[in-house]
Amino acid sequence: xxxxxxxxxxxxxxxxxxxxxxxxxxxxxxxxxxxxxxxxxxxxxxxxxxxxxxxxxxxxxxxxxxxxxxxxxxxxxxxxxxxxxxxxxxxxxxxxxxxxxxxxxxxxxxxxxx
Amino acid sequence: xxxxxxxxxxxxxxxxxxxxxxxxxxxxxxxxxxxxxxxxxxxxxxxxxxxxxxxxxxxxxxxxxxxxxxxxxxxxxxxxxxxxxxxxxxxxxxxxxxxxxxxxxxxxxxxxxxxxx
Numbered sequence: 001x002x003x004x005x006x007x008x009x010x011x012x013x014x015x016x017x018x019x020x021x022x023x024x025x026x027x028x029x030x031x032x033x034x035x036x037x038x039x040x041x042x043x044x045x046x047x048x049x050x051x052x053x054x055x056x057x058x059x060x061x062x063x064x065x066x067x068x069x070x071x072x073x074x075x076x077x078x079x080x081x082x083x084x085x086x087x088x089x090x091x092x093x094x095x096x097x098x099x100x101x102x103x104x105x106x107x108x109x110x111x112x113x114x
Numbered sequence: 115x116x117x118x119x120x121x122x123x124x125x126x127x128x129x130x131x132x133x134x135x136x137x138x139x140x141x142x143x144x145x146x147x148x149x150x151x152x153x154x155x156x157x158x159x160x161x162x163x164x165x166x167x168x169x170x171x172x173x174x175x176x177x178x179x180x181x182x183x184x185x186x187x188x189x190x191x192x193x194x195x196x197x198x199x200x201x202x203x204x205x206x207x208x209x210x211x212x213x214x215x216x217x218x219x220x221x222x223x224x225x226x227x228x229x230x231x
Contacts, residue, residue, distance in 0.1 A: 004157070033218075040123070042223035043158070043203060058218075090157055101146045101207045103219060105157030 004106035019078040023091030032074035120222035137204030146207035
């Protein structure tokens with residue numbers, strides 16, 4: 001069964017802290033993605049990766065960085081958390097295969113920055 | 115600029131009736147469309163998809179229709195059930211050149227469906 005896990009379901013951090021969100025998939029997928037979901041704004045792509053050590057900016061990369069040292073793991077880093085980064089963060093993965101677009105999502109991490 | 119639009123933030127339907135969720139897109143290069151369903155505090159789950167070479171795809175109670183000339187797709191749920199109450203996201207694929215062909219997804223803002231018993 002397809003499985004994407006995220007390190008925390010709920011997280012509370014202070015402004016200025018460095019925050020790490022971890023995502024692991026067990027499907028041997030090449031592609032991994034980080035989104036944030038905010039009310040009325042839908043899902044917005046932060047960063048994605050098509051291979052180990054590879055990363056590409058999505059639509060809203062400012063204030064974030066990522067790391068992909070192993071195929072199964074994709075980390076999202078908030079270098080200095082701010083209150084406007086309070087959000088639901090969703091990780092997803094997909095297979096590198098022509099015609100296959102389906103992404104599998106983790107359960108999400110609800111991050112609150114105070 | 116929004117490339118995928120879901121103009122109805124919410125929809126309320128009676129149990130047993132049809133639910134119709136709509137989605138419009140602006141980029142004629144999109145070649146694949148997906149619908150995802152999301153419950154609160156959970157990640158989205160894939161529901162159904164359609165390729166641009168088709169105009170209809172059916173899976174049980176769920177049918178997606180694609181009108182390429184109008185750049186419009188819709189999701190029909192028949193009959194609607196209370197368990198269908200969730201936020202539904204429409205997504206379109208966007209080709210990115212990387213060693214071949216692969217598509218990122220662009221999501222709409224979602225429509226919250228409420229099915230009343």
